[in-house]
Every structure is written in C-alpha cells, then in structure tokens.
Amino acid sequence: MNIDWCITELSAYIELADKYESKAFTARGDYVGDRALKPLADELREREPIIQRILNAVQPGLGKQQLIRRGAYGLYTSKGRDAAKYALGYLKRRAEVEANLRSPAPRMSADRLHPWVWQAARTLWETKHYREAVQAASTSLNAHLQELTGRRDVFDSDLITQCFSASDPEPGKPRLRWPGEPTDAEYKAMQSGLRALGQGAFMTIRNRATHDLEELGEHEALERLATLSLLCRWIERCSLVSAPVPEDHRTSAAQALGA
Template identity: 45%
Template sequence: MDALREREDQAARVIQVALGLATSPTLLVVANADEVEVQAGIDLAARARGRVLTEVETTARLGSTAPTMSADALHPLIWSAASGRWESGHYSDAVQRAATALSGYVKDQTERYELGDSQLMLQAFSLDSPQQDRPRLRWPGNDDDLTVKSMREGILYMARGVFAAVRNPASHSIDEMPKQEALEQLATLSILARWIEQCELVTL
C-alpha cells in the first residue's frame, strides 16, 4: 500500500497530461483497511500509455507537427539576396548578403550612400524632424497615435540592433553559422524589410 501511494501522485500527473484531463485522476480506491482497488488506475494508465506510444509513432512516421517556415516565403529582397549562397551551404554569407541588400534598399530610399550601416539606420529612422539632405523613413500614421509612435521607435531600435548584432558578426566572422541560426537571422531581416517597405519618405 505504501509503495502504491508513493507512486500514485507522479503517475496521476503523468496520466493527466497524457490524456489531457482537466484534473488529476484518482488511481487508487481504498475498499477497506486491507484492500485497495487498482483496476481503474490500471485502465487509465493503459490508455495514457497507448496515447503516448501512438503520438510517438505518428511523429516518427509523419515528422513533427510543429510549424515550419519556408525560406522562399521570406521577403523577396531578403531571399533573393541570400538564396544563391544558401543553396550552396554558405549560411553566414547568405545572411551577410541579405543584410547588405536591405542596407542598400534604405540607401536608395534616402540617398544617403555616404553613411555606414549604423549611422544610416540611426539617421534614416530618427524620430527627429527631417533636415536638409537628411530625410527620414517613417511608419505611416498620425504623429500623436501611440501605436504609430511605438512602431517608429521599434523600427529605429530594431534596425540599429539588427545591423550591429546580425550583419556585422556575419561579415567579420570566419566561422560558418549553423543553418537554423542563419534561418532565424534571415527571418529577422525579413520582418524588418517588411516594416521598412511600408515606411514613407519624409523630407524637409
């Protein structure tokens, strides 16, 4: 009896998760001082074990059911720049080329070809008013709208961060980046590219 009691709590919690039950099930039913009914618990355990084995087998046969992302569904600017090097297994270079393409897009929009990436992003997405020969790229909307303000700030900080933490390491490191990490970095560049594409050029 003591040994059963010691295992009941753990087994009940495992069965609850495996079967998706709202509450932890009762596995032991005490009939009297000398007897305990275990059949209901055995039946539940068998169901839970079957569910776990079925899911394991299904995953093995069909693969994970986790969502996946297709690289060629990234922003066209990013994937077109990265695809050639990606397909040959040069993942770091693929990220570097995608970042370079995005930087080039911002330079084309603002005509600030003389600036390095850090200053380019700082000035292009600055929250200050535009100046002579210093246009801004702004998320569209009313200046007083809190969501608009939040997007403008977010794009500024993200653009600076991406080029500091993604492009620069990819450009300077001689180590090849793991495929998954490279894909995640391309995805980061992709969402930034989609936001930038929606920005409006504001001049003095």
C-alpha cells in the same frame, strides 16, 4: 522544388539508362561497341549534372557519387539508376511521407522571405554557405535602404538611426515614418522600435556575419534571415518624408522648366 519536373527528369534518366543497357549486348551476349551506343551515351552524360542536382536536393550527398562509370564494355549505369530510382520513389510519395513523419510545429519557407533578403542570400544558401548568405542579405538591406533614401554618405546602423530619427527631415536627409498619427502611442512605439530593431540587426546580425568567420548552422542562419525579412517588410510600410524645397529653389526650378 518543382516535384513534377524532378519526377519527369528522373523517369527519363532511368528509361534512358535501361535503354542503353538493353542495347549494349546482342542476343548472344556480344558487346555491340561504343560507336553504336554513342548517341545514348552522350545523352546520359548530358543528363548526369541535372540528375546529380536533383538527387542532392532530395537528400544531401545522394548525387555526390559519379553516376556513370566507364567500364570494359561501355558505360556502367547501375549506381546512377539505383540512386535515381531511390529519389523517384521518395518524390512520388513525398506528401505522404511528410504528412506522417513531420513535426506538427509550423515551418518556415526561406523562399517566402522578403525579396531583399532571399534574393541576395539564395545562391550562397543553396551551396550551404549560411554565414555568407546572412552577410549578403544584410548588405542587400543596406543597399536598398540607401537607394530608397538617396543616402550614400551613411550606412548600416547609422543609416537606420538617421532614417528613423524623431527630428524633422533636412535637405538630403529624409526620414522614414510609420503610418499613423505622430501623437498616437502605437506610432511612437513603432518609430522607436524600428530604430532599435534596425540598429540591433546591423550591429549584431551583419557585424557577426562579416567579422566572425565561424560557420553558422542552417537553422540559426534562417532565424537571422527571418529577422532581416521582418525589418524589410516594416520598412516598406513606412513613408519617406523629405524636407520641403525652399521657396527660392522652387522658383528657380519653375523658371528653369519654363525656359
């Protein structure tokens, strides 16, 4: 959340609502009429959706209510103005509030997860569709892995199994290899571990998100995204190893290029 931007938007909205109220009536208490207030009323209406988004980001449900209501004498802005003032007060002292009230336990920020995961999950996550967000992230991981390896004939756990197979690469079947010497114990452990982790992630996280229609809680969904994110980061550290091109193929290619 961009705190400074939110504070600016809320302050502008409150100032505009105050201006509308101050101009709605003459010194004698007579309503000036809708036509005279139309420019201010239009601007308030235009700002309302943005302010609702900010309010809901500060506190879920705070922006659910209609901020501006049509009355006998113009627009009633008191509810929206009060909600905006509440949010503005919180944001101005947010750092202080969090420093004094939050748990000392470490916290995870979803937008710092691996891009393959978060970019796919973000829109669904923001609308609180957590199971669908996990499913989208799993699908994204599979798609990126297919793109990386050029494999369209296999997917999910089968794709992971073949990518991290201990067998040598074959034509059209490249392998992913963890950095290091193949004889080292760490190398062998990471190769086997990544194969098992990837298989498990697709067979449990993706399958459950796809076939189990029960909604996930936010924290549990975040744990699953974090698992996928870790897998993505380790995959990115691997090298893609392809089978050597046969000699006759290389010759043909060279001849074709020279033609």
